[in-house]
Amino acid sequence: xxxxxxxxxxxxxxxxxxxxxxxxxxxxxxxxxxxxxxxxxxxxxxxxxxxxxxxxxxxxxxxxxxxxxxxxxxxxxxxxxxxxxxxxxxxxxxxxxxxxxxxxxxxxxxxxxxxxxxxxxxxxxxxxxxxxxxxxxxxxxxxxxxxxxxxxxxxxxxxxxxxxxxxxxxxxxxxxxxxxxxxxxxxxxxxxxxxxxxxxxxxxxxxxxxx
Numbered sequence: 734x735x736x737x738x739x740x741x742x743x744x745x746x747x748x749x750x751x752x753x754x755x756x757x758x759x760x761x762x763x764x765x766x767x768x769x770x771x772x773x774x775x776x777x778x779x780x781x782x783x784x785x786x787x788x789x790x791x792x793x794x795x796x797x798x799x800x801x802x803x804x805x806x807x808x809x810x811x812x813x814x815x816x817x818x819x820x821x822x823x824x825x826x827x828x829x830x831x832x833x834x835x836x837x838x839x840x841x842x843x844x845x846x847x848x849x850x851x852x853x854x855x856x857x858x859x860x861x862x863x864x865x866x867x868x869x870x871x872x873x874x875x876x877x878x879x880x881x882x883x884x885x886x887x888x889x890x891x892x893x894x895x896x897x898x899x900x901x902x903x904x905x906x907x908x909x910x911x912x913x914x915x916x917x918x919x920x921x922x923x924x925x926x927x928x929x930x931x932x933x934x935x936x937x938x939x940x941x942x943x944x
Contacts, residue, residue: 750788885927889924
């Protein structure tokens with residue numbers, strides 16, 4: 734199943750983790766002790782749990798995955814979030830869409846508020862967390878809708894941010910189903926454990942390029 738997903742989305746640098754891993758493809762991972770000193774982390778064997786951190790990838794492939802999911806949502810002929818779409822439409826280049834548009838819409842629908850710490854507006858979706866569109870009452874700053882997924886493991890921290898285009902919308906039908914997805918996708922990866930505000934960093938970068 735993993736190989737089918739990676740080949741269907743052109744994830745040429747993503748593969749299942751095997752033990753021992755190829756030495757030239759896995760980077761060293763680090764953490765900090767209580768004094769802030771940088772330390773090497775212990776080796777972790779993820780070959781027995783591919784569904785829970787057992788895939789090796791890089792930022793470029795994560796961006797491709799985010800674009801593929803966004804294309805699934807925008808590439809169908811549905812007229813809104815959660816409606817029943819027609820058959821998935823092939824992109825101009827590449828394979829047919831991986832998911833039905835209403836499937837992505839369901840994954841990106843807020844279900845349970847996170848409401849903790851630095852994430853008062855963040856909510857859990859299905860396998861993703863979402864930031865609904867909202868505007869600050871105090872400063873009037875607008876925060877657009879975004880969806881993402883964060884990762885934290887021994888010696889690593891990451892975030893994938895999907896910010897649909899302001900004019901394309903999260904669920905608006907495109908004029909041409911052959912167009913690329915409309916929006917910005919940012920992947921941030923650190924080979925350092927416990928890095929804070931990674932999603933906020935990715936979202937800030939995405940907002941600089943969104944229009």
